[in-house]
Amino acid sequence: MGPSDEIEDEKSKAWIASLTGNQRHVIRVIAIGVIALAGLAIAYFVYTANMNAQLLRLDADELPTRLTLVRFAVAEAAPLYARDCASCHGRDLRGNAELGAPNLTDRDWIYGQGRIGEIEQTISYGIRSHNPRARNLADMPGFAKARPDERVTMYPLSPPQIEDLVSYLFSIEKRGPKNAAAARGEPLFLGSGGCFDCHGNDAAGDSYVGAVNLTDNVWLYGDGSFSSVFRSIAKGHAGVCPAWIGKIKPAGIRALAVYIYVRSHPTKVLPGGAS
DSSP: OOHHHHHHHHHHHHHHHHSOHHHHHHHHHHHHHHHHHHHHHHHHHHHHHHHHHHHHHSOGGGGGGOHHHHHHHHHHHHHHHHHHTHHHHOTTSOOBTTTTBOOSSSSOOSSTTSOHHHHHHHHHHOBSSSOTTSBOSOOBOOTTSSSSOSSSOOOOOOHHHHHHHHHHHHHHTTSSOOOHHHHHHHHIIIIITOTHHHHOTTSOOBTTTTBOOSSSSOOSSSOSOHHHHHHHHHHOBOOOBOOOBTTBOHHHHHHHHHHHHHHHSHHHHSTTOOO
């Protein structure tokens, strides 16, 4: 210890000696509080690290039976969702039909059957995100364009033909009559329009490629009105979901997948649901 250190040490001793009993007591209380807070912070860090490790250690689809982990994941994911997902899917998770961001609270899934592992894959790699593992098998062609699809040879449809297609879809949804327009639309759907190739002969869709079910009156874009469905067929769609891998930690991505699963299966996982 040099001369300057000795001077500072003497000053500190003199300052401590000048304190009253009450002042010393206050300082001791503050010191104990700081130590306690530091201890709590360390304990929370250890707890969080342990829970995240458990969250990642288990198979994703086993998690619904682990209620402690589910509750932890929901709490961890809520702020992540608000920060990164709510701008498209809404704070209530009910989607945005203008953007084509799906409702995440129902059981209508574009890809897969809504299992945690499937949700996790979509969050990780995205949809048409340019990530090599992104979901990117089906775009909705724009049949009013001269070249409906840039990847395969398809032929455009005239406005009356598109109207017939909409009439056919409305008829199989039981929202419209099986009239002459619907009768003309059926061979377009099953033949020259090529709609069956993605959506299936029964129009029930294909969750492997991301072709939506056209028979359930649940619409990704628009409100399901005649004009809205016409517009989707005419203009086409190719929505994008970013790939979050590398932007959100793996435990955070899994927590988000659990959170979305819980919100779409509220009473099945947590009695009373999750907010």
